[in-house]
Amino acid sequence: MLKVDSEKCIGCGVCEDQCAFGAITVEDGCAVVGDTCTLCGSCVDACEAGALRIEEAESGRGTVDLSQWQGIWVFAEFRHGVVAPVTHELLGVGRRLADQRGVPLSAVLPGSGVRGECDALIAAGADTVYLVDDPALARYREDVYGRVLEDLIRCYRPEVVLAGATAIGRSVIPQVATRLGAGLTADCTGLDIRPEDGTLLQTRPAFGGNIMATIECPDTRPQMATVRPKVMAPLEPDPARTGQVVEVEIDAGLLESRVEVLETVVSEAEQVNIQEVEVLVAGGRGVEGEKGFALIRELAEELGGAVAASRAAVDSGWISYPHQVGQTGKTVCPKLYIACGISGAVQHAVGMQSAEVVVAINRDADAPIFDIATYGLVGDLFEVVPLLAKKIQERKK
Amino acid sequence: MELLVCIKQVPDAKDVRLDPKTNTLARDGVESIMNPFDRHALEEAVRIREEQGGTVTALSMGPPQAEEVLREAIACGADRGVLVSDRAFAGADTWATSYTLARAIETLGSFDLILCGKQAIDGDTAQVGPGLASRMNLPYVTCVQKRRQVDDTGIEVERMMDDGYDVVRLPLPALLTVVKDINEPRVPSLKGKMKARKAEIPVLSAADIGAEKECIGLAGSPTRVVNVFSPEPRGDRKIFTGTAEEQVDQLIEHLRDYL
Ligand SMILES: Cc1cc2nc3c(=O)[nH]c(=O)nc-3n(C[C@H](O)[C@H](O)[C@H](O)COP(=O)(O)OP(=O)(O)OC[C@H]3O[C@@H](n4cnc5c(N)ncnc54)[C@H](O)[C@@H]3O)c2cc1C
Ligand SMILES: Nc1ncnc2c1ncn2[C@@H]1O[C@H](COP(=O)(O)O)[C@@H](O)[C@H]1O
Numbered sequence: 127m128l129k130v131d132s133e134k135c136i137g138c139g140v141c142e143d144q145c146a147f148g149a150i151t152v153e154d155g156c157a158v159v160g161d162t163c164t165l166c167g168s169c170v171d172a173c174e175a176g177a178l179r180i181e182e183a184e185s186g187r188g189t190v191d192l193s194q195w196q197g198i199w200v201f202a203e204f205r206h207g208v209v210a211p212v213t214h215e216l217l218g219v220g221r222r223l224a225d226q227r228g229v230p231l232s233a234v235l236p237g238s239g240v241r242g243e244c245d246a247l248i249a250a251g252a253d254t255v256y257l258v259d260d261p262a263l264a265r266y267r268e269d270v271y272g273r274v275l276e277d278l279i280r281c282y283r284p285e286v287v288l289a290g291a292t293a294i295g296r297s298v299i300p301q302v303a304t305r306l307g308a309g310l311t312a313d314c315t316g317l318d319i320r321p322e323d324g325t326l327l328q329t330r331p332a333f334g335g336n337i338m339a340t341i342e343c344p345d346t347r348p349q350m351a352t353v354r355p356k357v358m359a360p361l362e363p364d365p366a367r368t369g370q371v372v373e374v375e376i377d378a379g380l381l382e383s384r385v386e387v388l389e390t391v392v393s394e395a396e397q398v399n400i401q402e403v404e405v406l407v408a409g410g411r412g413v414e415g416e417k418g419f420a421l422i423r424e425l426a427e428e429l430g431g432a433v434a435a436s437r438a439a440v441d442s443g444w445i446s447y448p449h450q451v452g453q454t455g456k457t458v459c460p461k462l463y464i465a466c467g468i469s470g471a472v473q474h475a476v477g478m479q480s481a482e483v484v485v486a487i488n489r490d491a492d493a494p495i496f497d498i499a500t501y502g503l504v505g506d507l508f509e510v511v512p513l514l515a516k517k518i519q520e521r522k523k
Numbered sequence: 524m525e526l527l528v529c530i531k532q533v534p535d536a537k538d539v540r541l542d543p544k545t546n547t548l549a550r551d552g553v554e555s556i557m558n559p560f561d562r563h564a565l566e567e568a569v570r571i572r573e574e575q576g577g578t579v580t581a582l583s584m585g586p587p588q589a590e591e592v593l594r595e596a597i598a599c600g601a602d603r604g605v606l607v608s609d610r611a612f613a614g615a616d617t618w619a620t621s622y623t624l625a626r627a628i629e630t631l632g633s634f635d636l637i638l639c640g641k642q643a644i645d646g647d648t649a650q651v652g653p654g655l656a657s658r659m660n661l662p663y664v665t666c667v668q669k670r671r672q673v674d675d676t677g678i679e680v681e682r683m684m685d686d687g688y689d690v691v692r693l694p695l696p697a698l699l700t701v702v703k704d705i706n707e708p709r710v711p712s713l714k715g716k717m718k719a720r721k722a723e724i725p726v727l728s729a730a731d732i733g734a735e736k737e738c739i740g741l742a743g744s745p746t747r748v749v750n751v752f753s754p755e756p757r758g759d760r761k762i763f764t765g766t767a768e769e770q771v772d773q774l775i776e777h778l779r780d781y782l
Contacts, residue, residue: 327749
């Protein structure tokens, strides 16, 4: 419960402005808390009069003996014959966290015929690889993968478990966290350890990147997070690194599934996941059709990047849904995002505004995309885009 | 077929903006809307009922005003709406939310299929669906982009992956989370709107669903938000001028490190 000390409250309204949920109003010179309060605590920090306080009910979870949980774990995601690039990024950040804590870094690798991947995971930073190699794990199935992870975590008790914020990571990890009674933070873009007590500080964008929130799990273990691809840097692979491979036998009962995967379709166009590339060239309604998208594609190829789109372009059928960026599409954060013929509606912006550099090409100088762009070009995309592609090509020579 | 859809009321993204000058949240008249993905979940449930018969229940946990999205759900085809609301739920993270929804669903009866949106646009976590499935011990798949087939024994769907899709078959009862591609939601009919206006929306409290105090609200949430702050503003920004060629040259100059 958020409590207001009416003696101390001076009715200044700072908390009202601070609240992202519109839950506080100042009435008769005193703050009043409404039903939409989520107890996020940002008002408590903002209140200079010290009039706000969050009163916690007794948690019945009991206290977990935190010292029983040690080590940093990374879920190694394997699909279609390769370990997902995000796994190496996680091992990069995991290495840093493990060294700070003075504990080992481990990768958990479930799959079928994945033994050959262990060395690469060790070269990427892991001290230990827990290998679960079983034909039942050949295809990703929520229930089986979830039980395998849960079983291993209960057995080895890591203090931190990280997974990529990918389709698989975001599907399987919440199930595991729920059963373990563990806190889970989605789609993190920053991870740190508080040196005093080893708490994992998990930072993530909320409200489509309009605000950032830091989240911690003080009383439960493991501390679990999914991490956005392309944000953390992998280490330079070091083949000389040594590590241990622990082969784990899983109880056959845990490998039984109610889910049947009938078919796995890899679509040509979706070969590249727009969440995992460094350069995106995106087209919107201004691109006018498939022909226009050919220009977008050429520029993307010139830059070694991939093609993205606004919802307007997807809804018009010019490009498929997996390319859609925004609130009802994907959230991306490439190094470079070039928006062509996109107005920059907030539903689009929330999916791309954390890109390092945003270039906008739009003929309307008042388009909102220019408010979030690093560099803006005011002009006709049918002229600008081919010219840009040509000049980049010339530059390479 | 008994269907249940979980619907969250969320602040409209266009209202939650950072004031670029003060770098604080500008939220004049924050409007609440039905979470966009949940609209697709609802539409799919209504379509299944239209094909198979049965009922569609819309369920929401939230403050009293969340009743609005349940009325809207009825206008769009749900048979009834149920609100789970109690001050004790405040501060719930996804762990406590999935607990509360699971308790509420068990109170309401048994369902063949539970549908959720892929994620709620305020928190973007996508955790409540899988969490709910695991609490109810239901098989589930996330990010369903297409329903191929459904009957009393099972459901066959396409699950969107990062590199394509999987075709998956689940026995019922089961839980799905859906993405926007699955359907085009209908606009409410006049009849639907009338029905929505008259509908009784029962409100269940923590006691009504037999929720344990230590599993709900802030006390039941393993995560704590310890800091909320504004993202760093973009550094150097430029809108170029001149002919197309001049602008392109300037851009290339500035992008040197990225080419
Ligand atoms: C619930 C909800 C969810 C949504 N989710 C998403 C989402 O996930 N992603 C998303 O993108 N949108 C989403 N939208 C839609 C969003 O509000 C906008 O309608 C959409 O982003 C507009 O796409 P656009 O910028 O391509 O088209 P428009 O807004 O029509 O903009 C086209 C732009 O192209 C410019 N232009 C036209 N011709 C040229 C030319 N020859 N050269 C240069 N510039 C040109 C125009 O000046 C204009 O600025 C959502 C909306 C709702 C209500
Ligand atoms: N308070 C809630 N009430 C009803 N459904 C919810 C609630 N929170 C989340 N959901 C459902 O869970 C999905 C995922 O939400 P989230 O995990 O918060 O991103 C949403 O699309 C809803 O279907």
